[in-house]
Amino acid sequence: MSRPAVVKALWGAAVLVLVAGCSSGGTEDRPGTAPPASTSASASASAPASPTGSGAPASGGRVTVAGTLTEGLKSPWGVAALPGGDLLVSSRDERTITRVNGRTGAKTVLGEVPGVVPGGEGGLLGLAVRDGWVYAYLTAASDNRIVRMRYGGADGDRLGAPEPVLTGIPKGFVHDGGRIAFGPDGMLYAGTGETGRTGLSQDRSSLGGKILRMTPEGRPAPGNPFPGSVVYSYGHRNVQGIAWDAEGRLWAAEFGQNTWDELNLIEPGRNYGWPEAEGRAGRSGFVDPVAQWPTSEASPSGIAYARGAIWMAGLRGERLWRVPLSGAERSGEPEAFLTGEYGRLRTVVAAGGDRLWLVTSETDTRGTPGAGDDRILRLEVR
Numbered sequence: 001m002s003r004p005a006v007v008k009a010l011w012g013a014a015v016l017v018l019v020a021g022c023s024s025g026g027t028e029d030r031p032g033t034a035p036p037a038s039t040s041a042s043a044s045a046s047a048p049a050s051p052t053g054s055g056a057p058a059s060g061g062r063v064t065v066a067g068t069l070t071e072g073l074k075s076p077w078g079v080a081a082l083p084g085g086d087l088l089v090s091s092r093d094e095r096t097i098t099r100v101n102g103r104t105g106a107k108t109v110l111g112e113v114p115g116v117v118p119g120g121e122g123g124l125l126g127l128a129v130r131d132g133w134v135y136a137y138l139t140a141a142s143d144n145r146i147v148r149m150r151y152g153g154a155d156g157d158r159l160g161a162p163e164p165v166l167t168g169i170p171k172g173f174v175h176d177g178g179r180i181a182f183g184p185d186g187m188l189y190a191g192t193g194e195t196g197r198t199g200l201s202q203d204r205s206s207l208g209g210k211i212l213r214m215t216p217e218g219r220p221a222p223g224n225p226f227p228g229s230v231v232y233s234y235g236h237r238n239v240q241g242i243a244w245d246a247e248g249r250l251w252a253a254e255f256g257q258n259t260w261d262e263l264n265l266i267e268p269g270r271n272y273g274w275p276e277a278e279g280r281a282g283r284s285g286f287v288d289p290v291a292q293w294p295t296s297e298a299s300p301s302g303i304a305y306a307r308g309a310i311w312m313a314g315l316r317g318e319r320l321w322r323v324p325l326s327g328a329e330r331s332g333e334p335e336a337f338l339t340g341e342y343g344r345l346r347t348v349v350a351a352g353g354d355r356l357w358l359v360t361s362e363t364d365t366r367g368t369p370g371a372g373d374d375r376i377l378r379l380e381v382r
Contacts, residue, residue, distance in 0.1 A: 061309065061322040063337040064380040069357070070105035071372040073098070075364045077178070078127035079302075079349050079357065079376075080134070082153055087349075087357065087376070088134060092123035092364065097134065097159060100376065110151070111159045115140050121193075122171055125178030128188065130216060134159060137180045137190060144169035144176055146190060146218065165218035166230065170195045170208035175238040175255075179302065184248045187221040188214050189232070191239030191252060198275035201235050209236045209274065211252060211266055225269030235272040235286065241303035241312060242266075243350075245325060253300035253312050254289075261298040262289035263310060265328050291323050291334055301361070302347035307354055307382055313345035315361060320345055322381070342377065343367050354380050 069087075078090040085102035088110070095116040099108045113136060116124045122139030129135070133148040145167040150160030165188070169177075172195025179191045194200040194209035201209030204226060213221045213232035220230050241253030250266040260279030264272055264287065273286035280288040293300075299316035308331075312321040319339040324332045338345070338358075346361030355378065362373040 061307075061324070061335050061337070062382045063320065063322075065338070066355075066378040066380050068105070068372075069102070069376040069378055070100050070107060071375045072107075073359075073363070073374040073376070075123070076359050076361065076374050076376075077123070077125050077346060077364075078136070078180075079347050079359055080127040080129045081349065081351070082129060084153075085351075088127055088129065089359070089376070090124045090127050090136065092125060093118045095124045097124070097127070097136070105376075108155075110157075113138060113147075113149070113159070113162060115147075115162065117141050120173035120176075122173070122176045125176065126180040126190070128180045128182055130182050130188075133216070135165065135180055135188065136162070137178045139171050139176060140167075142171070143167055144171045144178070144192070146180060146188070148216075165216075166190070166207075166212070166214060168207060169212075170197070170200060170206065172196050177239050179240050179242050181242050182216075183213075183250065184244055185221075186216075188216055188218075189242055189250070190214075191236070191242050193238035193240075193255075194236070194274070198237075201237065201274045202271070202276070204229070204231055204234055207231070209238075210234050211236065211239055211242070211250075213268075223268075232268055233266050233270050233272060235270075235274050235276075237274040237278075240301045243303045243305045243310065245305045245310070246308075249328075251290075251303060251305070251310055253303045255299060256292075256295050258295065260289075260292040261295055261300050263291040263300070263303075263312065263323055264289050290328070291330055293317070293321070293334070297336070301345070302349070302359070304348045304350040304356060306350050306356055309381075311348050311356060311381065313348045313358065315344045315346065315366075318342075318344055320348065320358065320379075342375075343370075343373070346374075351378075354382055356381055 075093040077092040080088045087100040097110045116138045126137040134151045135148045146165040147162035175193030177192035190212040200206040211233045212230045214230045238255040254262045270287045279292045297317045298314045303312045310323040319336045322335045344361040344367045347359040349357040358377040360374045362369040
């Protein structure tokens with residue numbers, strides 16, 4: 001279902017005002033300005049420059065929207081897959097977790113998570129599932145934090161009371177990060193934001209503007225680069241997408257400020273530059289991104305790995321990006337799909353083989369919701 005052209009035209013005029021008002025304010029997740037495109041997959045007309053050592057042409061990906069799993073979700077943010085294929089979906093603003101049947105799309109609200117204080121970009125954010133626990137990254141009254149709740153996973157089961165895993169992550173009206181996931185090593189990873197206070201990113205004693213790595217109980221994970229700390233990498237502005245490729249390497253999507261959004265290959269203990277660098281700076285001591293985009297074409301949130309590529313959901317860019325990988329570099333130019341067809345895209349989740357789940361984000365106060373929003377789409381990719 002394509003977004004109405006007249007609505008997009010009206011937003012084009014509005015965005016001129018919004019961008020002027022927000023360009024220095026750090027609110028990266030703005031209404032999109034991308035023109036509508038065909039529902040067939042198409043390459044971006046403005047692909048970023050090739051990274052060092054990579055000049056290969058795009059490898060020709062393809063995306064097919066195989067159907068809609070479910071509709072009528074409100075401010076969906078985090079998604080976690082249960083054993084058996086059902087999905088758990090968080091509502092950022094309604095503070096609820098909903099179970100979605102992976103075959104029929106039927107929705108069951110499991111309950112409201114106590115202690116969530118929505119506001120701005122904060123609320124009930126990322127989800128992860130492990131060993132009978134549902135983990136959630138949320139905004140509380142005093143901080144952002146990670147909690148876990150017991151959940152049996154059977155029909156009729158309800159969430160248990162939340163138990164703190166990690167507290168004291170800085171909170172703000174913007175840049176709250178929020179994505180969590182368990183890595184191949186069994187450790188819990190979290191992407192955080194610097195809440196608009198740029199100095200937090202370079203402060204290794206702060207949990208803001210970082211990627212964190214911890215045990216399932218919230219303790220510093222063995223082998224972390226800074227002894228006694230959950231900090232895994234630093235110098236980030238606002239990390240909302242994390243995923244591992246087939247070789248077990250960690251990738252992260254990051255919001256830029258006014259110029260470049262980034263896809264980074266994450267290495268322990270490394271400095272990713274913010275606020276001293278945005279995009280490829282080529283400066284000693286900072287890690288340059290593997291790929292970068294103008295902020296109007298991305299504002300990346302969730303990412304997933306499938307079929308030899310990172311797939312990245314774009315909010316302001318209103319498109320799904322495919323970044324083919326080879327080693328620590330791209331093997332071709334990023335390609336854009338679904339541009340403007342489903343509005344803002346929040347989360348993408350690998351569903352095995354050539355399948356992805358893609359979650360839209362039109363009901364989060366910055367979109368233009370239509371009938372059926374928000375929805376989870378079934379994608380087939382190559």
